[in-house]
Amino acid sequence: MKIALIVPAYNEQEALPVFWQAVEPVLQQENGFQFEYIFVNDGSKDGTFAYLKNLANHNKRVKIISLSRNFGKEAALTAGLAEATQADAVIVMDADLQDPPELIPAFLEKFKEGYEVVYGTRQNRQTDSWLKRMSAKGFYKFYNFISTRPMPENAGDCRLISQRVLQALLTLPERERFMKGLFNWVGFKAASVPFVRQARQAGQTKWNYWWLWNFALEGLTASTTLPLRLWTYFGFSVSLFAFLYALWVAAKKIFFGNPVSGYSSLMVAILFFSGVQLISLGVIGEYLGRTFMEVKQRPLYIIDEKINCH
Ligand code: UDP
Ligand code: MG
Secondary structure (H helix, E strand, C coil), X not given: XXXXXXXXXXXXXXXXXXXXXXXXXXXXHCCCCEEEEEEEECCCCCCHHHHHHHHHHHCCCEEEEEECCCCCHHHHHHHHHHHCCCCCEEEECCCCCCCXXXXXXXXXXXXXXXXXXXXXXXXXXXXXXXXXXXXXXXHHHHXXXXXXCCCCCCEEEXXXXXXXXXXXXXXXXXXXXXXXHXXXXXXXXXXXXXXXXXXXXXXXXXXXXXXXXXXXXXXXHHHCCHHHHHHHHHHHHHHHHHHHHHHXXXXXXXXXXXXXXXXXXXXXXXXXXXXXXXXXXXHHHHHHHHHHHHHXXXXXXXXXXXXXXX
């Protein structure tokens, strides 16, 4: 059986040699499988592409897709997946060894048992900062609360999917790809393997908190329209309250006259509801933006060069 290892790499010249050293021996020990690597060079500005080219020259099992610029991990992954249509299953892995190579045999074991999706579940998040742990937890809780299709908590990005699942994934046309959500959306029989996520072995992480926050928004708006609907309910509740309040104000006026007061409550109401209106506009804008991006129908990525590919 053919297994393709898909590795997105953006400025990973320090990490890739370590990656190769660690993963190659693991693959050598797996009998009965034929492995190939698909490295996606996501517009790296360092020696990543040069290193990969050298690797591919000496090793025909190493394929490279080099994108014309940095398109982001989700797009890079999609480029890799699109190239893997010959494989029976693909394994998606980061280049920094945060997902330990020992996952590969464990994943293949489950695949042999008949599971079509196998993902790693993080046992603990000790290698993450407190803030990242908390925000991740909050995100999963919130996502699963509002999403139509809940996502397993603490599932890493590292996973194995069968060719059938891959084909299903490639039929999803969206431009803004939240891979974790998409992997989850297509369904199929899934198994999880517990693992401990390591600290990055070399090089730098590509995300910061601002980026992660936007990524989270992306994931939420991609998977549910509940935030839009929320404002309908909120609007109805407020209108009902306003109606009852108006009745009360009218009654007070009729029975007790109208001593002018209530400046502060008026002010609070105006400010509060202006705020609410701006937030709801923002939510609409968020979805409008997404719609705009989808409607443009731009390709997800542009390939500059392919090496050892069909
Ligand atoms: N990556 C990529 N394009 C990007 C950012 C990241 O292909 O624009 C790759 C990166 O090279 C690595 C993986 O995605 O293989 C995960 O990135 P990173 O380790 O920085 O993320 P973290 O593990 O810190 O979440
Ligand atoms: Mg990493």
